[in-house]
Amino acid sequence: MPLSKEAIQHIESQAVIAAAKPITVEGGTTVTVLPEGIRLHTMEVFQPLRDRFRGAMVTHSIEDFAKYVKAHETDDAAPVDPRGFIDQDAMRATIIFNLGAPGAAGHGDDTAMLTLKPTAAYSALLAIRGSTLSQQALAEWLEDWLPNLEAKAGEADLPMLQAINAVRRMVIKATSQRDSNVGDFSSSRSAMDEIEAKSQDTLPSAFIFTTVPFEGLQPAHITLRLSVITGRDEPLLKLRWVGEEAQREEFAREFKAVLEQQVGGFVPLTIGTFALGK
Template sequence: MDQTAIQAIRDLALSAYQQNEIDKLTLALVPSDHKIESLEKYQQFPRAFRGVFSTDVLEQYIAYINANATDQSAVYIDQVGMTALGIIDQGDGANPEWGRHKAKLALNKTPGFAALLENNGRWLKQNDLIEFVEDWISNLTFTDPDGEMLTPQLILNTLKKLTVKTVSETNQESQAYTQGLTKLEQLEVKAKGAELPEQFSFAVEPYVGFDTRVFVAKLQGRSDGNQVLLRYRILQLEQETTAIGLEFIDKLKAGITIPGLPIYLGSMQYQA
């Protein structure tokens, strides 16, 4: 019997299967070259749901988890990265599943919060800080050294007219808005008699749907020899970001209502 006849017999044997028999198979030897292939693509329905849902909207993520998860699913929360991973078909140690159905959440900072963090601790040119104040004037509150509130227009006028006076000192005492230079030179940053504000507050919703938080920052000024440079430092930033992370955890735990669904703090590499 030649190879052509053998091939014909194999093809006839496979064609003898009815559709309901094929549906019972997961793998088969394909006659042409004996490759192992799945027959799932020939079936009416897939054997399992495979997919990854991704969003940056907290409410949508919670809704998806509540609509698809079971007590055999799991959710992992990274409160530092403000992300979450839901493995819908995880199973457990005794009855593991493939983990091919996942839901991912990655929150984006609001534009105001992102701008505040981007400039924190950076020396800015005079015009750069002016533009920052102009862009976010509704979020900002400035105070003078006595704690009195200053009007936005006054702040902008002050920033636009800043000059730097260098004063030699034998003993330098650092002020809130000065920065030491070499040879113990101290800077007096003024605008025709008006001092640079000592600090400001920035009220912002860090992530959509989160509580508004008020960040307090100290303002400093110096010169590079040619121009005025300004920077601010957010006070207690680590404590504030920790509180935001805890709020993230609380929102997820409160929103997810699947009985018996485990929620963990951490990350998971499953079926990697």
């Protein structure tokens, strides 16, 4: 009785499995020949303990992150050549405890990640800076964050309540000027309209917003320049963060310095991100 195609394939598969032996190719990679469809099953779930420690810890707290790293380093199961990477743009740090080295690579599946969370005041600043606001909206925002603010009129200090009243009492003033010239053979006319925003009180030129931008960092003094947009019946206002890019870079440098102080003695830190290759 002739064997079916399926039976022949089954016999071939069993023969390949029986004869399969690991082969080490150049470069140290180990391979073996197995039939298609064969799956490997781990017995780890049936063991009292896992084969190795692995996991992913995530936090917003620098203090808790440092505690976890130090405890991990002093654990009985010593990690394999840990490495830390700092993403300054995202204000995020990732430590891979079992990364290993090029000659002895680890699995890279035991990690801790710290992402700094903006404080409420800093989040409020990010939400409003550069936005076009009405008088009422800006005045209410200034009142909400009054403890964090100082007002400036040029180089002079301005009481905050007076600055808020000045924002509320702004008016648009329009003036027109017309010139007319007549000659023997020609005539010309010109008109110029000037629109400006004024207040009955001294209008602030800038605000100093003081806040801790992220938990674990030092307070920062952020200058917000006030600009007024005319051309409508009611003025529109904007707060521009002066030197935003440079100050954000300073936050990132401080973040790295704090991490160096907290965990630099336990784990080498590198600026950048890292992804395990396949």
